[in-house]
Amino acid sequence: MLWVAIVALVMTVTAVAVAARRALFLYKLATVGPPAPERIEYAKTHLPEELKAQLVEVFGQRKLLKWTPSGVAHFFVMWAFFILLTVYIEAYGAIIQGAITGRPNFHIPLIGRWPVLGFLQDFIAVACVLGLVAFAVIRVMNSPKTHGRKSRFSGSHLGGAWLVLFMIFNIIWTLFLARGAAAANGNLPYSSGAFVSIALGDVLPAGSLLEEIALLLHIGFMLVFLIIVVNSKHLHIFTAPMNVLFSRRPDALGAAPQMRVDGKPVDFEDEDLDPEKLGRGKIADTTWKGFLDFYSCTECGRCQSQCPAWNTDKPLSPKMLILDQRDHAFKVAPYLLGGDTGHAGQDVLALLEKPLVGEDGVIHPDVLWSCTNCGACVEQCPVDIEHIDHIIDMRRYQVMVESSFPSEAGVMIKNLENKANPWGMSEMKRADWIEELDFEVPLVDDKLPEDTEYLFWVGCAGALEDRAKKTTKAVAELLHIAGVKFAVLGPMEACTGDPARRLGMEFIFDMLAKQNIETLNEVGAKKIVATCPHCFNTLANEYPQLGGRFEVVHHTQLLAKLVDEGRLVPVTPIEEKITYHDPCFLGRHNKVYSQPRDIMSKVPGVQAQEMHRHKDRGFCCGAGGARMWMEERIGKRINTERVDEALLTEPDTVSTACPFCLVMLGDAINEKKNNGEAKQSLEVVDVAQLLIRSVKS
Numbered sequence: 001m002l003w004v005a006i007v008a009l010v011m012t013v014t015a016v017a018v019a020a021r022r023a024l025f026l027y028k029l030a031t032v033g034p035p036a037p038e039r040i041e042y043a044k045t046h047l048p049e050e051l052k053a054q055l056v057e058v059f060g061q062r063k064l065l066k067w068t069p070s071g072v073a074h075f076f077v078m079w080a081f082f083i084l085l086t087v088y089i090e091a092y093g094a095i096i097q098g099a100i101t102g103r104p105n106f107h108i109p110l111i112g113r114w115p116v117l118g119f120l121q122d123f124i125a126v127a128c129v130l131g132l133v134a135f136a137v138i139r140v141m142n143s144p145k146t147h148g149r150k151s152r153f154s155g156s157h158l159g160g161a162w163l164v165l166f167m168i169f170n171i172i173w174t175l176f177l178a179r180g181a182a183a184a185n186g187n188l189p190y191s192s193g194a195f196v197s198i199a200l201g202d203v204l205p206a207g208s209l210l211e212e213i214a215l216l217l218h219i220g221f222m223l224v225f226l227i228i229v230v231n232s233k234h235l236h237i238f239t240a241p242m243n244v245l246f247s248r249r250p251d252a253l254g255a256a257p258q259m260r261v262d263g264k265p266v267d268f269e270d271e272d273l274d275p276e277k278l279g280r281g282k283i284a285d286t287t288w289k290g291f292l293d294f295y296s297c298t299e300c301g302r303c304q305s306q307c308p309a310w311n312t313d314k315p316l317s318p319k320m321l322i323l324d325q326r327d328h329a330f331k332v333a334p335y336l337l338g339g340d341t342g343h344a345g346q347d348v349l350a351l352l353e354k355p356l357v358g359e360d361g362v363i364h365p366d367v368l369w370s371c372t373n374c375g376a377c378v379e380q381c382p383v384d385i386e387h388i389d390h391i392i393d394m395r396r397y398q399v400m401v402e403s404s405f406p407s408e409a410g411v412m413i414k415n416l417e418n419k420a421n422p423w424g425m426s427e428m429k430r431a432d433w434i435e436e437l438d439f440e441v442p443l444v445d446d447k448l449p450e451d452t453e454y455l456f457w458v459g460c461a462g463a464l465e466d467r468a469k470k471t472t473k474a475v476a477e478l479l480h481i482a483g484v485k486f487a488v489l490g491p492m493e494a495c496t497g498d499p500a501r502r503l504g505m506e507f508i509f510d511m512l513a514k515q516n517i518e519t520l521n522e523v524g525a526k527k528i529v530a531t532c533p534h535c536f537n538t539l540a541n542e543y544p545q546l547g548g549r550f551e552v553v554h555h556t557q558l559l560a561k562l563v564d565e566g567r568l569v570p571v572t573p574i575e576e577k578i579t580y581h582d583p584c585f586l587g588r589h590n591k592v593y594s595q596p597r598d599i600m601s602k603v604p605g606v607q608a609q610e611m612h613r614h615k616d617r618g619f620c621c622g623a624g625g626a627r628m629w630m631e632e633r634i635g636k637r638i639n640t641e642r643v644d645e646a647l648l649t650e651p652d653t654v655s656t657a658c659p660f661c662l663v664m665l666g667d668a669i670n671e672k673k674n675n676g677e678a679k680q681s682l683e684v685v686d687v688a689q690l691l692i693r694s695v696k697s
């Protein structure tokens with residue numbers, strides 16, 4: 001068997017050298033950009049958490065298993081990679097032993113004759129084949145040829161995917177051929193357990209040649225597969241665990257990424273700050289974590305299938321956002337890594353200088369500005385790609401370096417700068433709603449009264465927008481009835497900065513956030529309740545980046561608790577069919593799904609009806625990501641799509657828990673009413689409004 005060992009050795013050394021060369025290239029490319037020390041630091045200091053993430057996300061395939069049957073199929077195929085490593089140890093062992101002793105009857109020391117291992121190997125190989133069949137069926141049934149844009153594979157590299165399925169199939173059939181031949185020759189380590197291999201051994205002819213050729217074929221296919229993997233989207237087999245390890249925990253939702261220059265948090269007061277380095281303008285501005293995202297994308301399209309922009313015919317696909325950057329990175333890689341562009345032609349220089357965003361850029365501006373930051377892509381991505389981080393970083397460059405963004409948003413930014421609210425209204429109007437109540441609401445002018453339990457963060461919409469003011473008043477009344485001591489800041493409150501940050505105007509966010517943190521610290525705020533999920537998210541998750549640490553709850557969390565404790569008792573029946581819309585910044589970004597539903601379930605008479613897309617797969621209203629202040633000119637309006645979905649439940653009322661959702665859904669419902677497509681009595685209300693109606697007898 002010496003010749004077999006020589007052929008195997010040559011094949012292995014060649015393939016490993018080719019793969020290693022590619023791995024080195026990928027490493028060098030990933031490290032051309034700025035550093036991301038915070039990712040390493042976090043992983044180092046949160047090892048138990050990271051270990052758990054590896055177990056749950058990588059080995060447990062948590063996100064993929066939500067997508068049965070493709071999740072189940074992937075689970076088995078992935079585990080086949082791990083378990084069948086033992087088969088490769090056996091295969092190489094057999095070749096070496098065969099070359100030395102002439103008898104390829106190698107077994108792994110200690111566990112190598114254990115029938116359970118033999119069974120596991122055969123079982124997972126069979127399960128893998130079934131997984132491949134399932135993948136093939138899913139791909140045919142969801143083909144972009146027949147489903148067009150609706151197919152999650154639309155835009156993916158389909159040929160490469162089929163090639164990989166074919167290669168895995170080759171690995172499995174040669175595995176059984178090699179093990180069957182070994183069994184026929186009495187060389188298989190297992191006398192029981194390996195049910196398929198032993199059965200094949202009974203029908204295959206004895207003789208060393210078949211076993212030798214089968215072993216070489218099996219190893220050969222694996223080596224070719226290795227080379228294909230490191231040159232294709234299947235690179236995720238190696239990079240996905242790393243991407244999960246270095247992703248933001250618990251996921252890249254909630255807080256927007258802290259802005260960094262050269263790996264350090266940005267300080268706008270630093271005179272040495274290079275404004276050209278704000279955000280990402282070119283592919284070379286991408287950190288290694290960004291490249292890891294590119295390398296990890298499996299092109300599964302789950303993000304695309306959930307994206308509200310993509311689903312309403314806008315040009316944004318989160319998948320293509322990643323793939324377009326990746327393809328561009330590979331195109332410019334030789335020049336980026338080569339360094340010397342002295343003799344390069346104009347076309348190469350133009351490619352190197354190609355802006356990430358622009359009419360002729362890698363990403364079209366319409367793609368960038370279509371994002372609502374809803375988080376559906378991040379939530380679904382099985383390999384923890386951080387689409388929102390990419391989008392926000394590109395927006396930062398567009399806004400702060402290029403001054404290029406939808407003009408309508410400019411008004412909002414000016415208003416924030418001058419009046420500390422997006423509508424440009426006087427700060428004195430922030431307390432007007434209090435006058436419409438028949439009890440007193442303490443307005444802080446210095447320190448919070450001693451007995452204050454919560455500072456009620458009203459938010460710009462809650463204080464200034466008529467529909468949102470109804471929620472504000474309902475919450476204030478409910479807190480009053482429950483005997484919760486609270487106070488409000490009134491004119492001392494400024495916008496949290498969320499719309500500025502999501503637009504990419506980090507400078508204004510920084511200014512407003514620091515101002516608010518100072519105010520909150522000065523008045524002695526510890527516990528805050530907010531009605532707006534955007535305020536809630538910013539106060540709870542983003543202010544800590546700037547040193548502001550407060551205990552923040554959303555009003556639905558507090559109200560659900562008060563109902564639970566019997567401090568609020570819903571008594572008046574509301575005999576209505578109600579469908580609840582999950583606000584993205586409350587649900588997906590902060591995982592508050594149950595409390596609004598709990599409140600509704602306690603109101604007598606309410607018949608709750610879920611929409612098709614709800615909870616973590618809820619569909620955005622279209623207002624997040626500062627889209628509230630931009631025109632929606634392309635495709636179907638997102639709020640209309642959502643209301644169409646709500647109407648399918650034939651509701652009497654649509655409920656929600658966000659002032660922006662209230663406005664967006666309300667507008668779409670009004671349009672439907674005007675067109676005669678919705679009944680005139682249909683309204684959208686906050687769950688707090690429902691509760692107060694029921695609490696008041």
Ligand code: SF4
Pocket residue numbers: 303306307308309310316317318370371372373374375376377378387388
């Ligand atoms: S955050 Fe939402 S809108 Fe933006 S790309 Fe992801 S799914 Fe699409």
Ligand code: SF4
Pocket residue numbers: 296297298299300301302303304318319322377380381382383384385
């Ligand atoms: S970004 Fe994630 S969800 Fe989207 S296609 Fe790539 S792997 Fe799939």
